[in-house]
Amino acid sequence: MVTDFLKTCCADPMKLIGEWFVILPALVLLLAAAAAVVMRNLIHAALLLTLSFIALGIVFIALGAEFVGFVQLLVYVGAVAMVIVFSILLTKPDQLTKSRNLLSGFAPAAGVAVAFTALAALLGFIFSSPLAKKPMPAPASAPVAAIGEALMGDYVIALIVLGILLTAALVGAAVIAMEDKP
Amino acid sequence: MISSLESAPIDVLHWFLGLLGSFGVPAWILAIISALIIIGTIIGVFLSLFALTSVMERKILARVQNRYGPNRAGPFGLFQPIADGIKMITKEDLVPRTADWIVHFLAPVVMMVPALLVLAIIPYGRDMVPAELDAGILYFFAVGAGTEVAVFMAGWGSNNKYSVLGAMRAIAQMISYELPLVISAIVTAMISGSLSPSAIVSAQGGFAFGFVPQWFALTPWGFTAGLIFYICALAESNRSPFDLPEGESELVAGHLTEYSGFKYATFFMAEYVGMFAICGMFVTLFLGGWQAPLPFLDIIPSWCWFLGKVCFVAFTMIWVRATLPRLRIDHLLAFAWKFLLPMSFAAFLSAACWHYAGRGPLAWILSLAIVGIPYLLLGNAFTNRFSVSRRTYLFSE
Missing domain, CATH: 1.20.5 (Single alpha-helices involved in coiled-coils or other helix-helix interfaces)
Incomplete structure (x- = not known):
């Protein structure tokens, strides 16, 4: 197992590194986005959302879509994140830390369940659609x-x-x- | 001899890699080593430039203000950066008790990252671009956007009213000045037909009449766009007369108020490296990059020309700092939105007309008119608002 891994490593290390350049930012993107939803501190949530924007830009660049990646950084980090941050700055400070939980009891769990059911259903439809059965186009x-x-x-x-x-x-x-x- | 100086840095790198290769080091490790050497060299050069500038700036300011400046540490005070560095490292690192310590700690780091990343796409000499990107200019501005996040983090994380005020001012200023900055840079991309910095440099090659360099700064639209870019560069790197986010007399030190020791030094360093990067971009876009100003001066290596031009632009920035007083925040924002932005649009139109009128005498007249008339109108509209009346003194005379 380990020797296999090392063999693939030494055979084409650049390709392996290239793959990790996609996987790592993608992991950061998912974790940061999840944390941004869960965080109680609004400023931390906004900063984590910014981190997920940056990670998404890096994923685009690593996949070869340089232009889209740069525009993602320029628009989302430079403008959208700043708009979010400014709107937080302009609200009253006591509303920031004590954002009330609107839902209680089973409601959050039910919400998550509904979201995941919808996601699973949509993924099922997408993968059974004729589009998914087409062969993968060559990377353009x-x-x-x-x-x-x-x-x-x-x-x-x-x-x-x-x-x-x-x-x-x-x-x-x-x-x-x-x-x-x- | 001359040609060997020209490519000396690359030759040394290739010789070293060849040496390693002869010991049987695999190619992919060599690729990583060569990347690391290039990164190390660039960071080293810019950090030593930063150290040199921090003392030269104080010397030049002192000269303008008719005093000596630092002259205790070493000959002519040249060891002042070392003394400053030791002072900064040994100082106590204070974190306010109510500060958001994670954000407070991360802000200087986040500030440093874009300042170093943007150095990757600047053409330092003939065939000396660390990262040859199709969309180099876009990369420069996209990565530079990270600075605003860092300033916000510093201001908010400190939990201090002066910090938050300073950060809000800084972000408002950066966003406002980014528009004319980007548009004036896009003008050069439009004329040279590429977003890659090295293509823009080579579009400025050659000499008219055999001795006039064809730099973009020497055309009507290029002069306008270059001046706008320069002013916005001053504002983006928070330098005087646009240094209100750190206006000592009103905001203590803005978003830097609660920083001390090495964190403060990191901010300082990032600001200077960012200044050099934007000077490098200005030289690349408007002053012909690494090209010599006169044909026979080609014997001096291209990277020397680049470094010299960057140092000259940095010197003019220090000069401006010593000369002009600080603006008021509403004047500053009004200047960006009501004057610089329309003027950058005018430069844009002027460049388009210059290109399609054949770049000849007709093009000169047309583009001069398209830049000049808005300048006169806007300038009049701006200066008429501030009519100077005779000042009367109540208790003197």
Whole structure:
């Protein structure tokens, strides 16, 4: 068993290291996300959520989707995590530490059971669907230039519509934040 | 001789790896060793640059303010960093009793990680990029986003009102200045058609009329974008005149208030390494990276040029610190959103027109106009608000 392991290690160590570059961040991602749900301290929960965002970015990068990984880091760590943190900072401090437990008794366990049942059912449907029976496609390399050309070529209308949507959201935020003139 | 100096660092590395290989070390261990050597060299160079700058900064500030500066430790006070280091290490490490000690402890570590990680994609010389990435610039900003998390952790973990206020200011400032920073960097990527730093450097190669370097900083849009990038770099590395998060006169030391000893030193170090990284990015994007400014100066190795340019940009940052007073927080944010952001959009449009007008005389006129007119209008709108009236003194005269 051990010699087998060492043999595979020495035969292609880089591949093994590459696999662990995916598995380790994925484990960190799952643990951090679970801990973020369980934590009572809101700030710790937010920071653990940020850690899970970072781990997800590393998983993307390790799987070869560099661009998606970097965008994940830039948007989720740089912006979304900061929005969460800011909204916590702007709430009253005594609400942070003493967040009341809304559910009691069997309710949490029942909730977890429902969630896992739904997950199991959906996974069952997904794996029995015709999509899952298709052979695995070869890993596609996606250079940044190709992604850019796709965004500005085939998907340019979607891109522009998204841009307009975001601009509208930004204008709306500015209008809400604007002081009313007396 | 000259060409051997040019590639000397790489040659030494290859010679050492070849030596190890002749002893029968397997290839994959060699790959790891070579990566470790490169990482060690970069960290070593930047940490010694940090030590040197910490004393040079105090010397330059002293010169500007007409005093001596540090001159006790060693000749000209050159051993001051060693004295500082020993002081920092031997100091007591204080943690406030009410602090969130895990977050308080982790903040300096989290601060250091992005500062070191961003050094990976900077082209230090011809064929000297530690990590050649397709999306290098994106990587730079994506990893740099971690700094904000660290500042927040430091501010919140300390459980001190000055720390939280300082952290909130710092995050507001970093988020606001990140937009013009990224947009002005994207302009160079747009013109050179790549997000990879080495491609952007090679797009700035060659000389017009045989002696004018074709750096992006020497075009109308590049000058504007470069200036915006420089100002935002000052703000991102929390340096004066944008150092309000640590404004001593109002916030003690902002998010650093409750830190002492080596944790404080780590913050300090991360800030300086981050400053060098962003200076390196500025040089790469706008000042031609490792390229020599004049054709006959090519005999000096490219990595010397890069280091020299980075040191010069760092020197101008110290110079600015000695010259300009600190801004007020609302002025600071208004400056980012109402002036720098529209100007970076103008630089963006100007660069696009410059490219499609053929990069000739017409392109120059067009892009100058597209940058210049918004500058005049915005500048007027900004300065008209602050009309200076004659000051009257009640109890003197």
